[in-house]
Amino acid sequence: MSLQFEIVPVTPFQQNCSIVWCDETKEAAIVDPGGDIHLLKAKAQQLGLNVTQLLLTHGHLDHVGGTAPLAAELDVPIIGPHKDDAFWLEGLPRQSEMFGFPLTEAFAPTQWLSEGDEITIGNQKLQVIHTPGHTPGHVILFNDDAKVAFVGDVLFKGGVGRTDFPQGDYQTLIDSIKGKLWPLGNDVTFVPGHGPLSTFGNERVSNPFVADEMPLY
Numbered sequence: 149m150s151l152q153f154e155i156v157p158v159t160p161f162q163q164n165c166s167i168v169w170c171d172e173t174k175e176a177a178i179v180d181p182g183g184d185i186h187l188l189k190a191k192a193q194q195l196g197l198n199v200t201q202l203l204l205t206h207g208h209l210d211h212v213g214g215t216a217p218l219a220a221e222l223d224v225p226i227i228g229p230h231k232d233d234a235f236w237l238e239g240l241p242r243q244s245e246m247f248g249f250p251l252t253e254a255f256a257p258t259q260w261l262s263e264g265d266e267i268t269i270g271n272q273k274l275q276v277i278h279t280p281g282h283t284p285g286h287v288i289l290f291n292d293d294a295k296v297a298f299v300g301d302v303l304f305k306g307g308v309g310r311t312d313f314p315q316g317d318y319q320t321l322i323d324s325i326k327g328k329l330w331p332l333g334n335d336v337t338f339v340p341g342h343g344p345l346s347t348f349g350n351e352r353v354s355n356p357f358v359a360d361e362m363p364l365y
Contacts, residue, residue, distance in 0.1 A: 152168070185214040307343075
């Protein structure tokens with residue numbers, strides 16, 4: 149019994165949308181459905197999964213652009229992000245204009261997430277950790293059994309999230325990474341919002357923004 153996931157890059161930003169499922173029950177969630185929902189539906193069908201919820205790490209367009217139409221088509225709830233990102237979801241029409249995307253209407257999730265919440269997918273659980281900095285309401289989703297974290301735009305292989313957007317804050321982001329992510333363990337593999345996977349341990353050694361010269365042994 150374990151948590152499985154498959155990444156489907158979506159939108160011109162090649163955002164890592166993750167289909168996450170329990171291999172016992174085939175129940176699934178889709179994390180950050182930013183667009184190209186036909187690809188997401190096709191992949192879920194190909195894998196024989198029953199998608200029961202959509203999960204959002206934060207409110208930026210490339211992570212949420214396909215959420216409302218996909219939720220309507222699948223008749224499933226939208227869970228997350230933290231309520232401090234409400235202004236991003238309310239501002240989606242403006243975001244669409246800024247980034248040259250098709251118009252994305254504002255929406256509100258079925259449920260906001262908070263630090264310490266738990267999301268159930270079949271027999272698997274994702275722990276919700278509030279990680280502000282890139283956006284004020286950013287959350288990451290962590291499965292302890294599989295040692296995997298879906299971190300949105302908090303951390304990348306060799307980089308960290310931008311903090312020059314409204315209500316972004318660089319020091320808050322660094323504090324989130326070092327104070328909330330590192331304690332989860334060096335052996336945790338993380339799925340970033342863009343680019344290749346890495347581990348927290350690898351970033352602690354090599355990431356120029358957050359390395360702490362941790363010895364490798």
